[in-house]
Amino acid sequence: MSTAVVVTIFTVVRNRLSVLLIERSEKPFQGIWALPGGLLQPGETLDDAATRKLQEETGLQDVFLEQLYTFDNLAQTKTETTVAYFALIHDADAKLRQELEWKPEWFPLSTLKALAFDNQIILENAKDRLRSKLEYTNIAYSVLPESFTLSEMQHVYEAITEEPLDKRNFRKKIVSLGIVQETGRLKKQGAHRPAKLYKFMNRTQTVI
Amino acid sequence: MSTAVVVTIFTVVRNRLSVLLIERSEKPFQGIWALPGGLLQPGETLDDAATRKLQEETGLQDVFLEQLYTFDNLAQTKTETTVAYFALIHDADAKLRQELEWKPEWFPLSTLKALAFDNQIILENAKDRLRSKLEYTNIAYSVLPESFTLSEMQHVYEAITEEPLDKRNFRKKIVSLGIVQETGRLKKQGAHRPAKLYKFMNRTQTVI
DNA sequence: CCAAAAGTGTTCTGACTACACCCATGC
DNA sequence: GCATGGGTGTAGTCAGAACACTTTTGG
Numbered sequence: 297m298s299t300a301v302v303v304t305i306f307t308v309v310r311n312r313l314s315v316l317l318i319e320r321s322e323k324p325f326q327g328i329w330a331l332p333g334g335l336l337q338p339g340e341t342l343d344d345a346a347t348r349k350l351q352e353e354t355g356l357q358d359v360f361l362e363q364l365y366t367f368d369n370l371a372q373t374k375t376e377t378t379v380a381y382f383a384l385i386h387d388a389d390a391k392l393r394q395e396l397e398w399k400p401e402w403f404p405l406s407t408l409k410a411l412a413f414d415n416q417i418i419l420e421n422a423k424d425r426l427r428s429k430l431e432y433t434n435i436a437y438s439v440l441p442e443s444f445t446l447s448e449m450q451h452v453y454e455a456i457t458e459e460p461l462d463k464r465n466f467r468k469k470i471v472s473l474g475i476v477q478e479t480g481r482l483k484k485q486g487a488h489r490p491a492k493l494y495k496f497m498n499r500t501q502t503v504i
Numbered sequence: 505m506s507t508a509v510v511v512t513i514f515t516v517v518r519n520r521l522s523v524l525l526i527e528r529s530e531k532p533f534q535g536i537w538a539l540p541g542g543l544l545q546p547g548e549t550l551d552d553a554a555t556r557k558l559q560e561e562t563g564l565q566d567v568f569l570e571q572l573y574t575f576d577n578l579a580q581t582k583t584e585t586t587v588a589y590f591a592l593i594h595d596a597d598a599k600l601r602q603e604l605e606w607k608p609e610w611f612p613l614s615t616l617k618a619l620a621f622d623n624q625i626i627l628e629n630a631k632d633r634l635r636s637k638l639e640y641t642n643i644a645y646s647v648l649p650e651s652f653t654l655s656e657m658q659h660v661y662e663a664i665t666e667e668p669l670d671k672r673n674f675r676k677k678i679v680s681l682g683i684v685q686e687t688g689r690l691k692k693q694g695a696h697r698p699a700k701l702y703k704f705m706n707r708t709q710t711v712i
Numbered sequence: 713c714c715a716a717a718a719g720t721g722t723t724c725t726g727a728c729t730a731c732a733c734c735c736a737t738g739c
Numbered sequence: 740g741c742a743t744g745g746g747t748g749t750a751g752t753c754a755g756a757a758c759a760c761t762t763t764t765g766g
Contacts, residue, residue, distance in 0.1 A: 299585050336584075341577060342574065342585065363573065366550065366571060366587050368550045376507060376544075377550065377587070379574050379585070445745085446745090446746090447744075462731085463745090463746085464730095464746090464748075465728070465729070465730085467747085468728095468748095469728085482736095485737095486737080486738075486744080487739065488735095488738080488744035489735055490736070490737075491744085491745055653718085654718090654719090655717075670756075670758080671719085671720095672720070672721080673755070675720085676720095680754095692764080694717080694764080695716055695765040696715085696717035696718065696762095696763070696765080697717065697718045697764055698763070698764070699717080700719085
């Protein structure tokens with residue numbers, strides 16, 4: 297009878313919403329991919345444990361991480377309750393653990409196989425919450441670099457919602473919300489017109 | 505190291521949003537009002553325990569009840585995690601336990617004193633969630649009788665949001681949402697014009 | 713006839729949708 | 740000069756907000 301945390305870590309890799317999974321090297325569910333998680337350590341709070349897990353797998357701290365839902369009866373182990381968290385990060389900032397066993401890897405949501413335990417349910421839950429929060433908060437900041445173009449930002453929105461967006465309407469809306477600020481200058485990056493760079497006014501979660 | 509549930513039970517009594525509290529007859533926090541709650545019993549799921557608590561205090565089953573958030577370090581007892589739930593009920597349906605000790609009672613939110621444990625935080629959390637769900641779901645059905653007038657419904661909305669609403673706009677919106685249906689006939693009830701009665705199309709939670 | 717609550721429509725404004733062309737660059 | 744992605748404006752529609760008077764009843 298103990299408490300565990302599990303963390304659904306999302307990012308956008310090459311315009312695809314992806315989740316961090318770990319191939320289990322022990323029973324139960326040996327060889328099956330699972331969300332990162334584990335038992336609370338003595339003296340640790342739930343938030344502590346989720347923060348630690350996120351840090352262990354990605355090296356990141358001080359990023360978007362929030363509690364999702366609490367499940368019971370996960371699998372047939374003796375864990376009684378599992379508190380699920382979800383995080384959203386900028387993939388270039390993450391340094392994944394490089395180990396032979398329990399190796400973490402990004403998977404686009406569209407390419408998922410069967411997951412261990414009840415992780416599928418947790419993941420669906422996390423995806424719903426992520427999409428819903430994208431609509432009424434600025435959490436997109438979590439998945440973008442410090443400075444970015446509006447096209448990059450639009451691709452993030454499209455990856456998460458899986459809906460194409462109209463370019464002009466998207467830009468009009470983001471600008472009128474006043475959540476980003478034009479910053480610095482144009483940059484040269486390829487065979488096309490240089491883009492304006494923007495940054496978020498707030499790199500903490502705010503309701504918009 | 506164990507898991508507890510606590511249930512924030514809301515209703516609207518005489519146009520005031522109210523919550524069910526119990527005066528503790530034992531330490532810790534003896535004599536202080538607290539949200540109903542307790543430890544999980546062996547073999548019980550979280551939902552089971554919350555359902556049982558709700559039933560013990562109000563006699564009700566099959567009403568709106570959902571998980572809210574999971575807290576740790578509640579007070580200095582040895583309980584490790586507390587899973588909070590919230591419920592919304594029609595007060596005339598509830599039959600409160602009538603006991604001398606641990607007696608439950610409705611309190612309008614505006615008249616609250618200090619609460620035991622971290623119940624104040626849980627309550628704020630529950631109130632926020634309730635208000636937010638009122639906006640995008642039909643949960644008002646939970647606090648209304650089978651058949652009701654649009655004025656009664658408006659009073660429920662006003663009690664929960666603590667904002668006055670325009671009568672014409674409210675009615676226009678509710679009717680256009682198609683979540684209620686005119687039913688039966690007028691009724692006579694006092695020194696005023698008889699009102700049309702409505703009922704919800706769905707007495708389960710739906711997103712609107 | 714008076715008090716009390718029920719019922720009802722119009723106008724204005726702001727947000728969202730749909731939609732097509734020119735621009736700056738690298739090769 | 741052409742391919743690539745960046746950048747921009749207008750018109751239509753719909754939902755929400757503001758707002759005041761008449762109706763039915765009981766006493």
